[in-house]
Amino acid sequence: MKIFRPKDRGYAQALQRLNRRAIPDPAVRATVEEVVAAVATEGDAALIRYTEKFGGPKLEVGQLYVTPAEIVAAQASIDKETRDAIKAARTNVRTFAKKSLRKSWFTKNKQGAVVGERFDPFPRVGIYIPGGTAPLVSSAIMTCALAEAAGVPEIVAVTPADKEGKVHPALLAALAACGTHEIYRVGGAQAVAALAYGTKTIRPVQKIFGPGNSWVVEAKRQVFGVAAIDLLPGPSEVLVIADKWANPEWIAADLLAQSEHGHGSIAVLLTDDAELIEKVGKAVDAQVKLSQRPKQLAEALAHTTLIQTKDLDESIRLANEFASEHVSIATKRPGEIALQLNSSGAIFMGGISPVVGGDFLAGPSHELPTGGAGKSFAGLTADQFQRRTSVVMFDEPSLKASVPIIETFSKIEGLDAHGRSASIRVQKTKKAAKKK
Structure with missing residues (x-):
């Protein structure tokens, strides 16, 4: 585990590393x-x-x-x-x-x-x-x-x-x-x-x-x-935003739950409370001893980072830069923070909401963007299994009303065949009407 506080050397670099891009090895x-x-x-x-x-x-x-x-x-x-x-x-x-x-x-x-x-x-x-x-x-x-x-x-x-x-x-x-x-x-x-x-x-x-x-x-x-x-969902990630009201044992449990996936998994805590970092660190050490997957946890804990921020506003900014797969908001007013997050794969509001609830049961799919891709991608939804097709159907009156506009665009773009492909249909209709 790595711990960074505002007065530590390397603090600025640690924060900078939270702004990442998914680049293949x-x-x-x-x-x-x-x-x-x-x-x-x-x-x-x-x-x-x-x-x-x-x-x-x-x-x-x-x-x-x-x-x-x-x-x-x-x-x-x-x-x-x-x-x-x-x-x-x-x-x-x-x-x-x-x-x-x-x-x-x-x-x-x-x-x-x-x-x-x-x-x-x-x-x-x-x-x-x-x-x-x-x-x-x-x-x-x-x-x-x-x-x-x-x-x-x-x-x-x-x-x-x-x-x-x-x-x-x-x-x-x-x-x-x-x-x-x-x-x-x-x-x-x-x-x-x-x-x-x-x-x-x-x-x-x-x-x-x-x-x-x-x-x-x-x-x-x-x-x-x-x-x-x-x-492109890769190894599991969790980021926790917490204040002094948070339960350190619950936070430690969430960090370890996602770290349990092993190699490449990432867990981050952002909090403005110095004492909470100490308590979470001790809780992590205690809960690691209970694990049945010590090897996987050991690999992931090397990527676990506890960061003391200057205030909750900085925590929110860093969370948006990190774009975590899972974000747990363990604060007194989680709703206010949730509204300011714009790159999270899934948000879990309130310390009582375990990330594993989304992993296994709640309803939304747990297939979520990782590696910073949350800035551009959303998680898996059922509509991604649907293929969209646009449908257009003209009748004679609607085509007549559309031809002048179509011809204008055809002239602007220098594509006369485009305009003719619409106007010819109206012309044929007029000729047919005269013959009758």
């Missing part, structure tokens, strides 16, 4: 370029080769697809408590998702032409579910349930298998509960490439969703254009 970029190119040209053979090379199981082509029998067995093997948790989370996420879906609409413009927007689900989407250090069952729900709510006809999931080639039964059960149609036991950049370019086993998709490590995120960046992507 050159080594990661080069490796992913190799993997993507190989999968695009070799298909399943490259998919299997890189899965084994990067520490996954040695698979045959016929083992990539998770069979219905495996899914049924997985559903039967999980206990009632797990089934109920999956159901509760899916219900909340799906209900929230339905509220954010866009609806088709039509109206008439000033000249009388019918205009509008039509929103249809993508025909086939691919969803990446991380499975490295833990089976992220919640990620399956926070992505696939949105696709299901949007009515996507073909939902395809890819997720890494363990050394024996197995996918955690709770993860399979969650994917099935959220309407997933195809599941493949493959992860990493090679899985993203397969979704984009397609292989003999995995047909290509129109859009790719889901969080992942730096290789997965870079693969999504590189296949953009071959397929659409949702956003």
